[in-house]
Amino acid sequence: MNSNITYPGLEEFIINKSVEHNGVFQLHVEMERRDHQCPACGCLTSKVHDYQMQKIQHIKIFARDSFIYYKKHRYVCRDNECSKRFYESYSNGNWRY
Numbered sequence: 001m002n003s004n005i006t007y008p009g010l011e012e013f014i015i016n017k018s019v020e021h022n023g024v025f026q027l028h029v030e031m032e033r034r035d036h037q038c039p040a041c042g043c044l045t046s047k048v049h050d051y052q053m054q055k056i057q058h059i060k061i062f063a064r065d066s067f068i069y070y071k072k073h074r075y076v077c078r079d080n081e082c083s084k085r086f087y088e089s090y091s092n093g094n095w096r097y
């Protein structure tokens, strides 16, 4: 289920799912796949190697306790000799870890 609703601070994320469980609001988000620059060799890659689920306590949304489940992609450099793996970057600075 995709929705077009955007939340403050989450404009660059895709909302995959939003659920409320025991009064806690859960948002499942991921970033759109896009070109990332390899930090090792500088070439561009959009090849996803794997991902990790990251649970983040968010500033309150609608005055409820909220958690973001962030599906964080790990990219792999397309240069075979480099093959550097690295996590995607995002510009949001509001998240607490």
Ligand SMILES: [Zn+2]
Pocket: 038, 039, 040, 041, 042, 043, 077, 078, 079, 082, 083, 084
């Ligand atoms: Zn590289």
